[in-house]
Structures are given as structure tokens and as C-alpha cells.
Amino acid sequence: MTVRTRFAPSPTGFLHIGGARTALYCWLEARRRGGQFALRIEDTDRERSTEAAVKAILDAMHWLGLAADEGPVYQTQRLERYKQVADELLKAGKAYYAYESKDEIEAMREAALAKGEKPRYNGYYRERNEPCRDDPNRVIRFKNPQEGSVVFEDKVKGRVEWANAELDDLVIFRSDGWPTYNFAVVVDDIDMGITEVIRGDDHVNNTPRQINIYHALGAKVPEFAHLPMILDQEGKKLSKRTNSVSVMEYREAGFLPHALLNYLVRLGWSHGDQEIFSREEMIRLFDIADVNKAASRFDTEKLAWLNQHYLKTDDPQSLAPEFEWHLTRAGIDYRQGPAPADVIVALRDRVQTFKEMVEKARVWYAPIAEWDDKAVAKHLQNDGAVAVLNEARALLAECAWQPEPIHQVIEQIAAKLELGMGKIAQPLRVAMTGTQVSPSIDHTIYLVGRGEALKRIDDALVRAKG
């Protein structure tokens, strides 16, 4: 049987970092084993699901490059099917109608808690065989076995055993006429032929209930793998308030999709000492069975390091489109300036994200906005600087406009004036950028462009005298 995995988010918000890792693992597991990866939108919660969230999730998946082989399948379009399956269960005496109000259920729970027991449904309607009747409180409950236990071999957790006595008769159809999660997942996973259910840790407790439903339906139970949580830097649960959790926020912060994927794949999984994984390597080496059991913390510093690694090693041309997206977003028209790929080469050793790169790139796309007074005083206002600027003015007007010839011009000036490189580079740097910090001076000049460079030298000469 071919392997089929699925990622099944509920569209109540953006795709967050934990969901992205789950999606990645599902995708990798399917890819490695030559199977398929499906996407399903679990939107049966009519109150909280939104179309905007569906779009946000799809966009994020696309940006990450996690393409689904099937779907998205929407649960809201499968209502008839859920009804049909629930009817089967009803007819077979494996489910029943119940009519308690929500307040009654709540009271039941409090009473159990007060007695030191687990809050559960008391099974009042379990054996009553009440017919279907119009009632705002009508729900369908699953007749969970009361004896024995459910055992399954979780691919990451190992053997899990659950006493049926711990489980109660869960609602499978709500009074609003929609199925509940635990029921819809099982029906969908059966219908979609899912063989490997890979999902967050928070679902382990649901698994025994779901297995009982599989049994009641006479269906084959899939394999399960429950992934540990991702915590924030302090070891707390990731929260929207204090951490950025949305995948697209990481895009906005200037991270590369591949860097994020590489970071995520190593969070809870490893292959010896290897840190860097191409997509192909991830697919080849990843195995869901090697995933750790313990929760892990999200470390932005390491993500940043990986991001810079890819900034430094990827082909600048292939990086350019994402950089252009950031430039545009920052209000910079990159067509009125140096080629983005050239800017990437000049700045990638100096920044960890595209967001920082955009800020440092501004000097080449707009006139100098402000001058650092200290820099001007220190590097421009002396005779040596004026001589350097004058020499540079003359030679740069003539030389071939590439970093290498520009570099030669600078060495020529150094030789002629008998000055060290520092005495040449700093005045020029201040002239080009208004500050004393920039990439290597030859690249900095090159990216400014000849016309603008000469103009900036003229401006600097004025300030040098001022």
C-alpha cells in the first residue's frame, strides 16, 4: 500500500510555526517513501473558521514550497458523508441520540470534578434507545467500549496504552448539525486512504477514541506519530502575544523559506552532526521514527545563522526575487539602482536577514539621507582626505566600472599618495555613504554607480572644506 500522509489545519488563524513543522514532516515522510501528501481544511467549527485564514494557510504552504498532491479537501463540503456514516453507527447500535443541554453537561462535569474524578459524560442516554426527535439539544454520541484498553504503537512516542474506562461517550454530531473533530477526522482519514497520521502532541489523548471509531466502522487503523511541542525561548508555550508564530511573519522578518525549513527539520530530529540539509537531503534522510520525544524551544538566533548561511551560499540570482519582494515592500524601486543580485553579494556577509539587508541597501537606491558628523570630522576634514577625494574623482571618471578595476584605482591612489588603505578607504566610504561603515570600498563605490559616485565625491569635497 502506498504511503499517504495529510496535513489538516483548522482555518482559525495563520499557519504557525508548529503547524509548519508538522506539515513539513508529513510532506517529507510521504516524499521519502514515494507516497502522497494531502491537504485538508478542518473547517467544521462554523464559528471560528474564516476564508481569510484558509487563504493565509495556503499562501504560507506555497511560500514554504510544501506542495500537496491532493486537496485541499474541505470538511464543510463533506457534510452528507458524515451524516451517512453517523447513520450507519446509529443503525448498528454503536451510537445514540442524547438530549442533555450544555448546562446539564457542565453540571455533570463539575460534580465529577468535585468528587475528585475525571469530568466525563455519565452515559445517561447510552442504553435508552431514544428515537431521533426535534430538540435543540439533540446530539449523537459514540458508544465507546467500557472494557479493556486501546493499544497503539506511536512512531515517536512508542507504545501507548489507554484504558477504555478513562474514556466517555464523546459527541460525534453537534446540536448544530455539524460533526465534531474526532469523528470527522476518522471518516476523512478513512475516505482519503491516509496510512500515516502525523500530528501534534496535543492529539495523543484523542487517538484512543479515534481508534475505537475506526474499529466501530470496521476500518483499518492507520499508523500514528505524535510530534512534541515547540516552545518559545523561555520554554513557555508559543503565544501570539509574545512571539512571532506565524510563518508569514518570518517571511516579513526577512527569512528564507529554505532556512526556516532547515531550522524546523532539525528541531526534534537530527541526522548525526549534520546541520545543513538541502531539500533533497531532507527527503532522503528524514524518518519520522527518528523524531525526539521531548519538546524543544524555538531559537531565533540559530534560525538567523542558518538564514545567513543560505544567504552566503545560495546563488544570488536565485535569491534575488525574494529580496526584490522585500525591497518593494520597503518602498524601494530597485530598477532605479544596482541589480539586486549585486547588492546581495555585497551585503550577505554582513546581515542575517533580508530585512536588515534592505536597510543597508538604501544607500545605493537613494541619496545620502543624513551625514554622520563624527565621520565627516574624522575622515573628511583633513588635507589627506581632500587629496584622496581629488585623485579618486579623476581616476573614477575614467576606469572600467567593475569592482576589480575600482579596486585597482584605490591601490593606485594609495601608492601615489603613499598612504595606507585605511586612509584611502575611510574618506571614500564617508563620501559614498555618509557613514564610516559599509561593505568593502570597491563594491560600495561600484554599486553607487559612476555618475552618482562622482557626484557624491563632489558633495564630500564641499563638506571637507566646510
Add this chain to the structure above:
RNA sequence: GCUCCCAUCGUCUAGUGGCCUAGGACACCGCCCUCUCAAGGCGGGAACACGAGUUCGAACCUCGUUGGGAGCGCCA
């Protein structure tokens, strides 16, 4: 309260009874390189939560303690 899960440097992890005076990576510190800032190179500090067992021998096996987490919905 009940059920279940987890536990190696600050962080991510390697490690599956002797190869461990515990390895790698991020971060941190120092030195080198150097036109600034970086990047890079070299080096350094830094961990098996605790306590009992089992064993000739435990980071690895067992039990307990402590600490963390998840779930107990007509949310997913």
C-alpha cells in the same frame, strides 16, 4: 483533581551498557586576519535533574523523587 507524556552544555542535539576524562552546532568569550562593519580561521568556558537499584561496568536498563508539559469541550 484525574489520565498520559517528557528530562544530556543557556539553546538544538549526538549518544541505545564498556569507543564518553560525553561529540557537533547556535549563542558567548579570547586571539588571528583586516579599508570600516562583517564574514572567515584558531582556541576557550559550558551538560548527563536528583536518589536508589541491576551489572564487573551505566548518560544509556528498573524503581522512586523533583521539575516541566499535554489532555480531561456540542474547539480542532
